[in-house]
Structure formats: structure tokens, C-alpha cells
Amino acid sequence: MEDQDYILFDSYINNELSETEILAFKNRLKTDKVFAENFNLYKEANLFLKNKFENEAETSAFKNNLESISNTHFKTTKTKTKTETPKHSKFFRLGQLAIAASVAVFLGLFIYNQVFSKPGYTDYNTHEPMTVVRGNVKTLIEATKAFNNKDYKKANTLLKQVLEKDPENSELQLYYSITNIELDNFTIADTQLKALINGQSAYKNRALWYAALSKLKQNSNDASIMLLKQIPAGADDYKEAQRLLDKLE
Numbered sequence: 001m002e003d004q005d006y007i008l009f010d011s012y013i014n015n016e017l018s019e020t021e022i023l024a025f026k027n028r029l030k031t032d033k034v035f036a037e038n039f040n041l042y043k044e045a046n047l048f049l050k051n052k053f054e055n056e057a058e059t060s061a062f063k064n065n066l067e068s069i070s071n072t073h074f075k076t077t078k079t080k081t082k083t084e085t086p087k088h089s090k091f092f093r094l095g096q097l098a099i100a101a102s103v104a105v106f107l108g109l110f111i112y113n114q115v116f117s118k119p120g121y122t123d124y125n126t127h128e129p130m131t132v133v134r135g136n137v138k139t140l141i142e143a144t145k146a147f148n149n150k151d152y153k154k155a156n157t158l159l160k161q162v163l164e165k166d167p168e169n170s171e172l173q174l175y176y177s178i179t180n181i182e183l184d185n186f187t188i189a190d191t192q193l194k195a196l197i198n199g200q201s202a203y204k205n206r207a208l209w210y211a212a213l214s215k216l217k218q219n220s221n222d223a224s225i226m227l228l229k230q231i232p233a234g235a236d237d238y239k240e241a242q243r244l245l246d247k248l249e
Contacts, residue, residue, distance in 0.1 A: 005035065009042045119247045121217035124240070125182070130155075130175050137162065147175060152182040170201035174210070181214045189214050205235035212241070221248050 011017050012025055029036045130147040132140055143158035156179035163172055173192055180189035193214065196207035212227035225248050231241045 009039055119244060121213055124213055127178055152179040155179050156183060170203045174203045174206060177210060186214055186218055205231055209237040
């Protein structure tokens, strides 16, 4: 896109064009398809922060970061232009518009990711740290370290050994299931999680959450939805489950 197009877009949006220029602008919108598409993108990007997600925390953080970057840039630019003659003001404004255009492109990607992208397993696989339970068994200590270091292959092997001696330990069953999800051993993970879901342990609801994540990783969204809907309102993962449901349905 030409630099003068940015000036036109900005001037039109801010009602700075004469009647003749407005007529010419509207006529070009009708006859120049690329110009019209670029204007619509520019206009939507400008309106987005004011209307669409004005109260959402994610966009608030995005705006704050963007404002910080812009302030730093414009502060530097203004300092440089203080000693310049008025003839350079046009170039300063053009620089602002060029940055605004770059922001519009970045913002377009941000909107797309927030609204249209599908959720994936890696968006939710931030696991609670594992702690050593039921004594300081050497193998269990090593398994704990491996899990917390995200060495899921090693943790899986060690947890399997511990569970052979302590098969009724629901907490270890849950962590063992998580390592199997991470390693794509879905049959083992789903079987273990199903047993926890049908049991009466304190990890029943957590098992539902991870069973849903397992199905999500397997791209079985319908199965994931069914499991998410079973998580009760009082569960630790309920709010996160509802957010995932909103994205899947």
C-alpha cells in the first residue's frame, strides 16, 4: 500500500477532507477494489480496540503493551523533531501512520487468534507441580524431579515402577496418566483416567479435566465436550473447563 493511502484513510476517518476530496475518496472506494479492501482493514483495526474487546483482560494487556511501545517510539521521535523546521511535520505524521499500519496488521493477527483459532492441548497443559507423597522413596523422588522438569518419558517409567508397588495411589495414577497424555500413549491414559472418574477418590474431577484434554489432543472434540460438561461447578478446573467449552462449541 502507498504511504499516501494511509494519509487518506486517516484524514477521511478524522473528517479532515474537503467535500471534493471526500467525493473523490468515495469514488475510488467504488472503483479500486484493493484500495477499498485496505481501507476496510484499516478502519476495522482502528475501531477494534474501541468497540469489540474493550473490557476484556487479554486485550487490555495487549493495549498496555502497545501503548508502552508507542510511547517510547513517539517520545524519541518527538525529541528528534523539536529542532526541525515545520516542513518535516508531514514526514513525522507519515511515520506515525506507517507504525499505525504495522499495528493494524499485528492487531489483525491478534483478532484472528483470539476469535477464530481453535484451542489445542498445548494451550492447557500447564500442570501443577508434583510433590513427593507417601515417604521419601528414591524412585518416587526421581519421578517427581523428572515430572517437574517436564521429562515426561523418564517420569512415566519411574511412576510405572512406583505404581507396581502402590497400585491404589490415586495421586500417582493421575500423574502417570498425565505423562501418558504427554507421550501420546492415549489408550493407557484414557483407561487410567476412566478408572479414576468412576472411583471415589479426591482426584475424580481432575481426572475428568485431563480426560477431556486427552481427547482434545486426539482431536476428538465431541468427546472432550462431553467430559467437560461433567465437571461440577465446585471443581478446581470448572472455570477453565467452561472457557474451553465456549471455544469448542
